[in-house]
Amino acid sequence: MSQATHKDCLLVAEGIRKSFRIGDREIEILHGANLELRRSERLCLMGASGAGKSTFLHVLGLLEPPTEGRILLNGKSTWDLPMRERAALRNRHIGFVFQAYHLLPDLTALENIILPARIAGAYGTLPFVKREAEQEAAEILERFGLKDRLKHKPNQLSGGERQRVSIARALFLKPEIVIADEPTGNLDTGTGERVLELLFHEQQSRGASLLLVTHDERLAERCDRVLMMEDGQIQADSSVVIPH
Ligand SMILES: Nc1ncnc2c1ncn2[C@@H]1O[C@H](COP(=O)(O)OP(=O)(O)OP(=O)(O)O)[C@@H](O)[C@H]1O
Numbered sequence: 001m002s003q004a005t006h007k008d009c010l011l012v013a014e015g016i017r018k019s020f021r022i023g024d025r026e027i028e029i030l031h032g033a034n035l036e037l038r039r040s041e042r043l044c045l046m047g048a049s050g051a052g053k054s055t056f057l058h059v060l061g062l063l064e065p066p067t068e069g070r071i072l073l074n075g076k077s078t079w080d081l082p083m084r085e086r087a088a089l090r091n092r093h094i095g096f097v098f099q100a101y102h103l104l105p106d107l108t109a110l111e112n113i114i115l116p117a118r119i120a121g122a123y124g125t126l127p128f129v130k131r132e133a134e135q136e137a138a139e140i141l142e143r144f145g146l147k148d149r150l151k152h153k154p155n156q157l158s159g160g161e162r163q164r165v166s167i168a169r170a171l172f173l174k175p176e177i178v179i180a181d182e183p184t185g186n187l188d189t190g191t192g193e194r195v196l197e198l199l200f201h202e203q204q205s206r207g208a209s210l211l212l213v214t215h216d217e218r219l220a221e222r223c224d225r226v227l228m229m230e231d232g233q234i235q236a237d238s239s240v241v242i243p244h
């Protein structure tokens with residue numbers, strides 16, 4: 001069944017199961033979900049609230065271990081790697097936009113954005129030059145319409161501004177995979193369009209792959225494929241190719 005060796009597949013999920021323990025009960029949320037993210041594609045994941053989309057993204061983004069199944073990145077199995085190696089891989093290859101932003105509260109917008117670069121510096125996978133990183137972070141924040149918010153802490157930003165900082169952080173190291181959980185969920189139509197253009201431009205110009213979750217049909221229409229998640233599984237017949 002696996003097509004993991006296929007050169008166009010950057011990220012592959014095979015038979016992902018995920019359970020959570022609540023008290024003395026084990027509740028399974030993902031029941032064997034499969035997915036293939038191809039190189040340079042824009043893939044959309046949709047489904048009802050509670051279907052397991054965010055849970056699946058966290059496993060795909062190497063943030064949460066699956067209970068069963070494998071995630072392959074560039075053909076290489078990831079969850080059996082030592083933690084440090086997996087964290088370094090995630091840091092260099094995957095930019096993650098969280099549904100709930102997850103900005104660090106004590107850091108300014110600018111400091112939050114350069115954090116992935118600091119981490120890469122600590123892993124020794126990229127040199128970290130603070131002044132250059134700050135300059136680049138200021139530029140990206142300006143592109144996201146946040147030129148006057150560089151020194152604001154997350155609690156001094158609106159929800160939409162936090163969302164934009166979180167997207168800018170995910171793009172900062174130019175990852176080949178961007179995973180975005182409802183990236184425009186809290187933005188007004190105009191700002192949402194502008195942020196989306198930036199996200200799409202970034203993805204397309206670098207040939208990166210974008211996996212996004214949305215409830216917005218218009219956003220889905222701008223993706224190459226749409227997958228439906230229902231009750232912790234990807235519907236087999238749900239891969240719709242959107243004509244552009
Ligand atoms: N850490 C956790 N512990 C226990 N249950 C969890 C945990 N995280 C998620 N769940 C449960 O898993 C189910 C799926 O949650 P998930 O956040 O993946 O849904 P979703 O498809 O992203 O929904 P939405 O569209 O509302 O964001 C929910 O019923 C939720 O209660």
Ligand SMILES: [Mg+2]
Pocket residue numbers: 053054055099181
């Ligand atoms: Mg969700």
